[in-house]
Amino acid sequence: MRSLKKIGKVLLYFIGILLLLLICFYIYVKAVSNVKPPNVKDKSALNLKRVDHGNGFYTIGDNWFRHSKSGLYELYVEGKPFDRGVINGKLTKELVVRQEEHFADQIFKMIPSGFIRSFLKDMIGFFNRNLPQYVTEEDKEEIYGISASASPAFQYLGTNYQRILNYHAAHDIGHAVQNLALVGCTSFATWGSHSADSSMIMGRNFDFWVGDKFSEDKIVAFFNPSSGHKFMIITWGGFIGAVSGMNDQGLAVTINAAKSDIPTSSATPVSLVTREILQYAGNISEAIAIAKKRKMFVSESFLVASAADHKAVIIEKTPTDLDVYDPHQNYILCTNHFQGKEFLHTKKNQQQISESASEYRYQRLKELVDADRHNTVPATVAILRDRKGLNGKDIGEGNEKAINQMIAHHSVVFEPEKRLVWVSTSPWQLGEYVAYDLNKIFAMKGLAQNREVIDSALTIPPDPYLLTDTFRLFEKYRKYKQDIADGKQVVPDSIVASNPYFYNAYVLAADYAFKQHNYTRALHWYKEALTKVIATKPEEEHIQKQIQKIKSLQE
DSSP: OOHHHHHHHHHHHHHHHHHHHHHHHHHHHHHHHHOOOOOSOOGGGGGOOOOEEEETTEEEETTTEEEEETEEEEEEEEEEHHHHHHHHHHHHHHHHHHHHHHHHHHHHHOOHHHHHHHHHHHHHHHHHHTTTGGGGHHHHHHHHHHHSOOOGGGOOOOOOHHHHHHTTTHHHHHHHHSSTBOOOOOEEEEEEGGBBSSSEEEEEEEEOSSSSSGGGTOOOEEESSSSSEEEEEOOOOHHHHHEEEEEEEEEEEEEEEEOOOSSOOOOOOOOHHHHHHHHHSHHHHHHHHHHSSSSOOOOEEEEEEEEETTTTEEEEEEESEEEEEEOOOSSESSSSOOTTTTTSSHHHHHHHHSSHHHHHHOOOOOOHHHSSSOHHOOOOOHTTTTOOGGGOOOOOOTOOTSSOOOOOEEEEEGGGTEEEEEOOOOOOTTOOEEEEEEHHHOOOOOSSSSSOOOGGGGGOOGGGGGGSHHHHHHHHHHHHHHHHHHTOOOHHHHHHHTTOOOOOHHHHHHHHHHTTTOOHHHHHHHHTTTTTTTTTTHHHHHHHHHHHHHHHOOO
């Protein structure tokens, strides 16, 4: 009996120490996660007031913000870093707040447990505790300026500044931790004899999906900073990083995620490296120099097209090394794996090639680019809208192996030598592509009245696919998919009928039937899914495992 009491005391003592250590660790995490904003001496910009001209048109001095008839929002901001941020936030305040609401809604759906959300918030804060030391003072000041317009409703996630700063690393954390199709982008460029008039043309799909609402409020933003080059990016409320953009020197940059390890510490977010290249590089050499000096915590491909060099290359960067891929021909293709000698044969890259949709999509892209050796902007748009598989095979609507995966936040085409850019309108890359002339935009001295700033003569019409029965069925498929996610009842046969060539329609129907213990129908649909073009190896393995489960249950 005494021995049992002694063991009990030791156990309680051990549990007490463990709890004390956990409490100390939690206090430490909270303390080091409290990121302080930069020390800005002149905060007078906070006193600026935006002028509401009606119909969604606002100005602050020569800075302006408007809602185009195309559905895109347009923003012009100039000045010093903190001032730019403050003005950006004040002009786009509703979008800054709404974007965070959309983001929070998606987090609530993905992680319904409040305890787990709180834990993850603290862990992300701990992970990003050193993030400020990898972000330039200029960017920190601009982010601090925007954060003044963030909603006070999300203080439980951190201070306004801490949250907005952390959101700039969301792209990196998303693809590093999950390695999913959240960031399965496609880009390419042609020039010289591969373009109809020899001009450089660069196109990209930014397939970054965190819910439909995330892509509702796209902003085409034009920046005239107090130092560096003028540039444009396609962005969203509260975000100063760049994922697609071009500067007034005719340097265009887009990013494509590559396979990464789970990061152990923070570094410079990819989008801020891209932003720095756009603001301070005028050619490929200068872009490489900037990429080299920044430490990143994920692997990424930067497709850089330069008017000064009349060519494009891919800067391939990992957390530890950098390589430059130059195809030494008049076109270049980029999906989600590395192509340069330095990384091509690494284990991680070869795994990406063999298990993901990247290589298949690359081959389809090559097939289309090779088919038309006199590329034009409309031809580039047609490629970015392509929904088929190799040799034109029907692989279903929304397949990750297609160039057009029907999830794009935006699609864009650049003509760097002409300083022209075309941006897609909703839905995805199927709506109009509207054109902006950077020379004209940056020559404007403010915007005295609310008027369209696109070059309407260059507008590319919507995809006729929008008027087809196939598209209407795809919309039904997406609704069925959402109904399943929301726990609603669906008819599995309807899912399959809405997208009959898509393996995932059969997987959804089979998974649903499996949960209903209808193993016979589930087995049928799993087997049918295996006859379709499946996007990734893990998905194929899921199907095979489910088939084995059913067979063991039926024995």
